[in-house]
Amino acid sequence: MEFKQLEAFVQISKLQSFSKASEALFLTQPALSSQINALEKEIGTQLFIRSTKKVFPTKAGINFYGYAQKMLALRDQSLCEMGNYSKECAGEINILASSVPSQYMLPQLIADFNKEYPNIIFRLYQKDSGGVFEELIQYQYDIGFVGTETESYRYKLSSLCKDQLVLILPKDMEYTGKQSAEEASRFITDKSFIMREQGSGTREALKGFLSKNGILEKDLRVIAYFSSTQGIMEAVSQGLGISFVSRVAAKVYENMNRINIVEIESEQLNRDIFYVQKKDMILTPAQELFVGYAKKCYQNVKS
Incomplete structure (x- = not known):
């Protein structure tokens, strides 16, 4: 099992498309398909259901996603630990947020963060708070921001600001x-x-x-x-x-x-405006940098 196979699997899961994943990874679709076929052969089961419009994970694919995400996050963390959290840190952060954070807080926060870490790409999606809690668990989103709490066992909430x-x-x-x-x-x-x-x-x-x-x-x-x-x-x-x-x-x-x-x-x-993380999720260095940056910014506002 190779990291490039895991990267291919995670990108396809998030984007629900082989063509979009191939563009994101700068690979041809045949090369991407070859990596997934090799991964499925090694695991011994089918990971995706291919349709004409979207790609959906099988039950095995759903179960495997958490492991793949954690393995990639641990790889990235270990590489950063051997060096430093530098401005060269790269990655992608997919955020699902309710209207107030997505429209009036995160744009400025991301703009300021980008000045220090220009190699990190953001994808920002908006739902109401209820929709965030319903859909954040899906593959295409990494972290969330909402204006209300939940009792769901699937998430960890941290107060970001008042x-x-x-x-x-x-x-x-x-x-x-x-x-x-x-x-x-x-x-x-x-x-x-x-x-x-x-x-x-x-x-x-x-x-x-x-x-x-x-x-x-x-x-x-x-x-x-x-x-x-x-x-x-x-x-x-x-x-x-x-x-x-x-x-x-x-x-x-x-x-x-x-x-x-x-x-x-x-x-x-x-x-409170809350930062939401999937329970047991290991953040990548890029995600960890941004979450830490957001908390620090609002702590400075409070003080």
Whole structure:
């Protein structure tokens, strides 16, 4: 069994395509197929089901993926340990993140990281928090970032930073009351309200705030459900209604003078942004570098 065979197997599993994997590895498709055939012969079982559109792992392939990923990660770690975590470190990081991290945190973080480690390639995918927990376990994703917790035994969560939900209003609407949860609750119940979709970490935090103040979703005048924070802020700026979104996201539209922000005094509107790792997964040096860099950056922000 050779490392190049394991690399071929992992890339095909992630990309679900022989042609895309051959491009990523700079190999011809016949050469890639030859490596997989040799690996299947050595293991003694078929690893992929080939279809006209996608390639799917067999049950044996699913079981073997974890071992292959760990062997490659250990190889890379040992090579780095013999030298240093240098700027020459290369690799690929596939991230699945919910809307706030993917749109308003990770782009800047990746840009800053790239200045120090230019040879590491990123693939960033977006789902709501529920979707991240459902799909992160799949091969094409390495690590995740979300705005809510899970009880799933499949993942390890680490708090990366604190976030706060704020009330956002159209520019021509003023909030003149106190910033208490009680007054804010009375204010929002008779206004047109824009809600995030099911599975959103923002929605889960908002539900806690509403419940604490005796408000059910049916008590709100919900006129629209949006699948992204960006969509909600654009709708609010156009006067469609009011909503709650992450403060880090809202500041973008506030700086453009398109919405008003109200910070409500309530613990229920505070939450953590979490880094998510598959349980028992061994990070590659590139992944480990980025995770450590992200944690260090936000520790500096806290201090």
